[in-house]
Amino acid sequence: MAxxxxxxxxxxxxxxxxxxxxxxPAGAELVVAVLxxxxxxxxxxxxxxxxxxxxxxxxTNFVTNSGYAQKVLAGAxxxxxAPDDTNNRVDLDIPDQTWTAVxxxxxxxxVVTGYDPVGSQTATDIIPMTQHDFVVTPDGSxxxxxxxxxxxxxxx
Amino acid sequence: xxxxxxxxxxxxxxxxxxxxxxxxxxxxxxxEAPDVGGAHHFSPRLVERGIADGxxxxxxxxFTVKTAKGxxxxxxxxxxxxxxxxxxxxxxxxxxxxxxxxxAAEHDGExxxxxxxxxxxxxxxxxxxxxxx
Numbered sequence: 604m605a606x607x608x609x610x611x612x613x614x615x616x617x618x619x620x621x622x623x624x625x626x627x628p629a630g631a632e633l634v635v636a637v638l639x640x641x642x643x644x645x646x647x648x649x650x651x652x653x654x655x656x657x658x659x660x661x662x663t664n665f666v667t668n669s670g671y672a673q674k675v676l677a678g679a680x681x682x683x684x685a686p687d688d689t690n691n692r693v694d695l696d697i698p699d700q701t702w703t704a705v706x707x708x709x710x711x712x713x714v715v716t717g718y719d720p721v722g723s724q725t726a727t728d729i730i731p732m733t734q735h736d737f738v739v740t741p742d743g744s745x746x747x748x749x750x751x752x753x754x755x756x757x758x759x
Numbered sequence: 760x761x762x763x764x765x766x767x768x769x770x771x772x773x774x775x776x777x778x779x780x781x782x783x784x785x786x787x788x789x790x791e792a793p794d795v796g797g798a799h800h801f802s803p804r805l806v807e808r809g810i811a812d813g814x815x816x817x818x819x820x821x822f823t824v825k826t827a828k829g830x831x832x833x834x835x836x837x838x839x840x841x842x843x844x845x846x847x848x849x850x851x852x853x854x855x856x857x858x859x860x861x862x863a864a865e866h867d868g869e870x871x872x873x874x875x876x877x878x879x880x881x882x883x884x885x886x887x888x889x890x891x892x
Contacts, residue, residue, distance in 0.1 A: 621761060624761055625791050669877065669878075670877055670878045671877070672875050672876070674875055679798045681760070682805055683760070685761065685762065690782070698804075699802070699804075700884070702876075703855060703881060
């Protein structure tokens with residue numbers, strides 16, 4: 604036998620996701636934002652952030668291109684699956700995200716997902732969940748973040 | 760919507776595996792779902808996976824989420840398939856360039872009413888549905 608985590612307890616991100624899916628607390632949302640290439644700090648610095656506000660407290664910044672705004676996902680956008688006791692994992696998925704007519708300016712470096720427990724969309728309230736490499740040079744066209752087949756997060 | 764996959768098991772309680780050695784989903788248990796009339800968004804990826812797993816049926820402009828035998832399936836009417844839409848008037852656009860042309864012609868100088876899409880149009884990467892039963 605080995606040490607392990609029970610499936611039901613895998614991943615705080617999974618609990619955040621289910622909170623949004625079941626609207627508990629009311630107003631809870633997922634947020635999807637983009638970090639700019641210029642000034643972005645090392646992963647080992649970024650992964651210490653406890654809030655979106657802390658994430659951009661140093662040299663790192665969110666992008667400011669025209670046409671960009673952070674995306675907000677509510678319960679209707681999410682289909683959660685209870686922990687998969689057969690495969691011993693929890694997979695989380697969201698629809699692909701498209702930013703339309705994004706103007707030139709900041710280079711894009713990473714997509715970040717976060718949990719907003721109160722639905723304020725305020726950086727100090729949003730807890731960062733996952734970060735994904737997403738290098739794009741906007742040129743006025745649409746930009747789509749295509750989520751992997753297994754979802755954007757797996758707790759296993 | 761919160762769901763749990765249920766897998767096929769033989770008389771001895773052992774998982775039944777498909778030809779690739781993967782467990783076979785028989786149906787879903789619905790742990791939480793929108794009320795009748797409530798909205799839900801199905802991504803094409805989820806639809807494809809549901810069809811492949813066998814727990815989702817498509818037909819007659821509806822998605823049917825299959826539940827346990829003896830329990831009512833969940834039916835969602837497809838209100839709008841994925842696509843590009845004007846954020847001002849909701850009209851479906853054939854492409855992003857068409858959307859920009861439409862906005863220039865019909866909504867010139869107006870701020871986008873959709874804070875998540877400052878350009879004035881949006882791309883929905885999901886089926887907009889409403890629970891029918």
